Amino acid sequence: MTGSTGPERNAADAGQHLTADLPAYRRAVRAFIATEPGLKRWSHACYPSTEVHMSEHAALMAVLYRSGWNRYGWPDAAGGLGGDERHRAVLYDELSAAAVHIPEQQMLLETLGPALLRFASALAVQFLPAYLAGREWWAQCFSEPEAGSDLAALRCRARREGDTYVVSGQKIWTSHGATARRLICLVRNGSAESRHRGLSMLMVDADSPGLSIRPIALASGQNELAEVFFDDVVVPASRLLGRHDEGWHVAMYLLQFERAMYAWLSATVAARKLRELRDAILATTELPDGGVRRLGECYADIVTLKARSAETVRRLAAGDTVGPEASIDKVLLATAETSLHDLYRDLLPAQFLFGDTATASRWRDDWWYSRASTIMGGSAEVQRGIIADRVLLLPKERGS
C-alpha cells in the first residue's frame, strides 16, 4: 500500500520544501490521509489483546514509513526526511483529526528517539530506521520494585568488564515490555549511595541471554506492562547512551520529551476519543444531570493541554531546553486523560459497566490504562512537588 501522494514519489527538492514549509506539510499529510483507503483499517479498530494491538499498529508504522509521512521530524541519517518536532506533531494532529489511530509505538519513539539521537548518534543511525518502519520497537526500563517515584534509589547493577557491562537486577512497570525488541535501561554502575550520580543508560536487546520478561496483566486483563529480570546480561559498552555515569542526565533529557511531545500526541488522541464519545452520547436517549457541562469541561481540558503542549513543541523545535515547567504539561495531560475516561464511565454507565460490545470493552481497558496517567513518568504528586519547588520557588519540603 503506497500512497500516491507519498513524498518518495516526489523529487528530492519537494521533500525539502515540506521540511521547510510546515503548512504545506500539513496539507500534504491531510491529502494523503484523505486519499489512502487502506487507513480505514486503523479507524475505530478494537483489539482483543495488547499483542495484537501492537502488531496491528506496527503495520500502520510500516504504511506511514513507506509513504514517508512518519519520517518527517527525524534526521536523514537516522532514516528520517528532515524537519523538526513540529512535523511529528502535525502528523499526530492530522491522523487523530481523521479518526485514524496513532501507532502505539510512536509513544515510546517520542520518548526514546530524541535521547538516542542526542546521546548515541551511532545507535540512532543503526536502529532508528527499523523503528520508524515498524520492524521493531523499544521499551523504557526505569522503575524498579524499590524505586518508583524515588527513581534515584534504583539498584539494577551494571558492572563494567572490559568493553562490556554485565547487568543484574530487575525492572518493573515497563510499557510495551512484553513485545519490545530493545530496552533502554537506566542502571547503576556506582555504589548504592551514589544516587543520581552513579547511573548509566544502556540499550539492551530483549533477546540477550540471561534476560527474561514477564508480562503484568492490568485489571483489564491486558498485558500493557511487564517486568524484566536481568541475570548477568552482557551488554557491549557501545550500547551506552551518553557517557558512563551520565545516565541521570540522559534520563532528564528524555523526560522533557515524555512530558511534552507525548503530551501533545496524547492530546490529539484524547480529542479524537472525545468526538467518539460525543457521538455515542448523541446516540443515547438521556444524558445524566450535569452531562453537558462535563462534556464542555472535558473539551476545555483537552484544548488547554493542546495549547500548552503546542507551545512546548515549538520550544523543543527551536532547540530550547524545557525545564521543570514541563511538569505543568504532564499535570494537564493527566487531568485530560482521567477526565475523558471518567466522562465515558459517568455519562454512559450502562455501556461502561455492562456493555458487551468491543467498543465498551475497549473503553473499559482504556479507563484502567488512563489511571496510569497520574503515575507513570513521575506521579501526580512528584509533578506537583517539582512545580512547587522549581516553578513557584516555595520552601522545600522537610527531608528533601
Next chain:
Amino acid sequence: MNSPATGLDADSRKEIAASLRQLFEQRTESHDVATLLAEFGWADVLAEDPCAAINLLFHEQGRAVAGSRALDDVVLAQLPHIEATARRRAVVYPHPLGAVLSRPRDGALRGIVLGSLDDVEDAVIPHTRPDGTVAVAVTPAAELATAAVPLGGFDQHTGWRTISGSRTTDGHTVSIGPAWDLAVAAGRRALAAEILGVCDAARELVVAHASARMQFGRPIGSFQAVRHRLAEAEVAMAGARSVLGAAWQDPAGPSGVWTAMIAKLRAGHAQAVLMRHAVQTLGAMGLTRESPLHRYVERAAALDALLGGHRALTEAVGSALLGGTEADFELP
C-alpha cells in the same frame, strides 16, 4: 506555529508592561487611566501590535485591580458599522444575571456599564431582534442616565453601574450581524488577560505568605498539602495563559470566536481554583480587610461574570459540541 514576523518583541513587551504598571500606580481621581495612557502614547503601541498591546494593558489593569473604560474601546473597535464620531460612547453589557443580551425592544432594558454615564454622550446597546439577528441601538446617554446606578455586590470597587428600566426612544439602531460575536470575542480575550493579571498579583501574595509564615517551626509553604494546592493553581493559570496565547494568534480567523470563548472560560476557571486555594493558604488573614487578597478574590469573580462566567461558558461549549460543532484546536 509561525509567530508573526512583526509586532513587539519580548524586551519591548517587558518595558511596556513596566511602564503600564507605573501608570496604574500613578492614577488618581482626576488623572484617570485614559488620560495617562494618552500621555504615554498608547495609540502608537496599539497600532504597532494591537494583540500584544491589549493583552499587556488588561493584564496590568488586572494586577492593579484598576478600573477603566478600556474594554469599551476594545469592543467598539469591532463594530465599524456604527458611524464614527467624536462623541464618547459607553457599551451596555449584558447583565450577567439576565438574558444573553439586553432586550430594549421588550421595553425591559437590563445591562451593565463600566462607569458613570455623566461623561459619555451615547450608550451603545446590543440587543437581539425578533428575527434573531443582533443589532445595536446608539442612544443618547442623557435619556438613560437616571437609571444608571452604582453596582455594588461582592466587589464594591468595580465602578460598574447597572442600567434597568425602559428607554424613552429607540435611538439610532444598526444591524451588525456576526460583528457582535467578534466584539464579544475581543472583549473576552481582554477580560481573560485581566483575570490572569489579577491572578498573578494574588499568586505573588500567596507565595510570599506561604514562604514567610512559620508554623511548627517551618514555613507553611514547605508542607505538602499547601504546596500541592498552589501547584494546582499554577497549572490552572499556566493552562489558561496558553489558551489565551492561542486565542491571540489568529483572532480574526475562522476559530477566533470559539477560541476566545475557551480562553475566557479557562481564565475564569483558573481564578476559581487559585482564589479557593489562596484564601485557605492565608488562613484567617485571607478573609479580612487587613490583607489585600479579598480585593483579588472579588475582582476576579466580577470579571469572570462579565461576558459569560466560566460555568455558563462550559455549559455553552458542551451544548455546542452536542449540536455538532466540530471545532478543534489545531497546532497553529
